[in-house]
Amino acid sequence: DSGVTQTPKHLITATGQRVTLRCSPRSGDLSVYWYQQSLDQGLQFLIQYYNGEERAKGNILERFSAQQFPDLHSELNLSSLELGDSALYFCASSEAGWGPNTGELFFGEGSRLTVL
Amino acid sequence: TQLLEQSPQFLSIQEGENLTVYCNSSSVFSSLQWYRQEPGEGPVLLVTVVTGGEVKKLKRLTFQFGDARKDSSLHITAAQPGDTGLYLCAGTDSWGKLQFGAGTQVVVTP
Numbered sequence: 001d002s003g004v005t006q007t008p009k010h011l012i013t014a015t016g017q018r019v020t021l022r023c024s025p026r027s028g029d030l031s032v033y034w035y036q037q038s039l040d041q042g043l044q045f046l047i048q049y050y051n052g053e054e055r056a057k058g059n060i061l062e063r064f065s066a067q068q069f070p071d072l073h074s075e076l077n078l079s080s081l082e083l084g085d086s087a088l089y090f091c092a093s094s095e096a097g098w099g100p101n102t103g104e105l106f107f108g109e110g111s112r113l114t115v116l
Numbered sequence: 117t118q119l120l121e122q123s124p125q126f127l128s129i130q131e132g133e134n135l136t137v138y139c140n141s142s143s144v145f146s147s148l149q150w151y152r153q154e155p156g157e158g159p160v161l162l163v164t165v166v167t168g169g170e171v172k173k174l175k176r177l178t179f180q181f182g183d184a185r186k187d188s189s190l191h192i193t194a195a196q197p198g199d200t201g202l203y204l205c206a207g208t209d210s211w212g213k214l215q216f217g218a219g220t221q222v223v224v225t226p
Contacts, residue, residue, distance in 0.1 A: 002158065033214070042218035043159070043204060056213045090158050104149075105206075105214065107158025 003027065006091050006108035014116055018079040021111045025072055025093030031055070032074040033094070033105060034066055038087040049074055081115045088112050119143060120205055120217035128223045132194055137220040139205030140187045146208060148188045150179055153202040153219070162190075195224045 003026035013019055025032050034046040036059075045058035049068035060066075063081075068074045078085060088110040096103040121140045129135055139148070147166045151159035163172050165181035165188060172179045176199075178191040192199055202219045209215050 002160070004158070035216075043216040045213050045215055048213070056211065058213055058215075092158070104161045104164070105159075107160070109156065109158055 002106040002108065004091060004093050004106050004108035006089075006111050008111055009109065010112050010114075012114045012116065013081060015081055015083060017081050017115075018077065019081065019113065021076040021078070021089050021091075021113075023074045023076070023091030023093075023108060025074070025091075026106050029093035029095055029106070030072065031094045031096060032068055032072070033092040034060075034074070034076050035090040035092065036087045037090060037110070041087075043090070046076070078113070081113075083115050086113055086115045119209060119215045120207055122203075122205060122217035122220050124220060125218070126221045126223075128225065129195055131196055131224055131226050134191065134193050135195055135222065136189055136191045137203055137222070138187070138189050139217055141207065142186065143207070143209065144185050146185070148181060148185075149206045149214075150188070150190055151204045151206060151216075153204060154200075159202075159204055159216075192222075195222075197224050197226055200224050 005024040007022045030051045033048045037043045046060040047066050048056040052068050063079050066076045090110045092105040092107045094103050123138045149164045150162045153159040163179045168183045168185045170181045176193045180189045204219045206216045
């Protein structure tokens with residue numbers, strides 16, 4: 001058990017819909033990261049928050065948005081869903097916030113999104 | 117395009133054999149991490165290498181960081197079925213983002 005909790009574990013929805021994925025980081029970790037994992041793209045970095053502020057942005061689509069709340073949990077919002085958005089979405093947390101050595105990332109078990 | 121290129125993409129071996137997976141980049145990394153991911157779970161950190169030329173051993177796993185800090189390898193001796201998984205290397209790029217390679221899927225059959 002990594003200490004990172006993600007909900008829901010599975011989600012099936014239709015194209016055009018909007019979903020919200022939730023993540024609770026490990027106790028004491030201030031950084032939250034979101035990654036998308038698909039068979040053809042591997043693990044793609046989407047966005048990082050540190051103590052409520054956006055710290056780094058990766059290949060995140062404009063249809064996607066995220067935020068980190070004062071209690072440090074984070075939500076990833078995916079809207080106008082397309083078939084290609086079907087993937088595993090991982091949340092990870094770490095103590096570190098920035099710099100060349102990120103430190104260990106602790107991953108949740110992921111949320112599997114299927115868009116039909 | 118992947119910042120980190122991993123090879124091979126897939127490796128299937130018999131229990132007791134040795135294997136090596138590679139992680140290469142044209143960029144220099146201040147540190148590089150190796151993770152293992154099993155089905156239905158998130159990646160779990162195996163090791164972090166920091167110094168060029170560094171070699172770290174974790175039981176039957178040996179990790180090496182290239183002298184120029186652009187590449188790394190993972191060698192498993194006498195592989196066991198429990199070593200089956202997706203092995204991912206990850207490095208922090210110049211913008212501070214931790215980027216992952218596409219991974220090497222290792223299958224060890226009894």
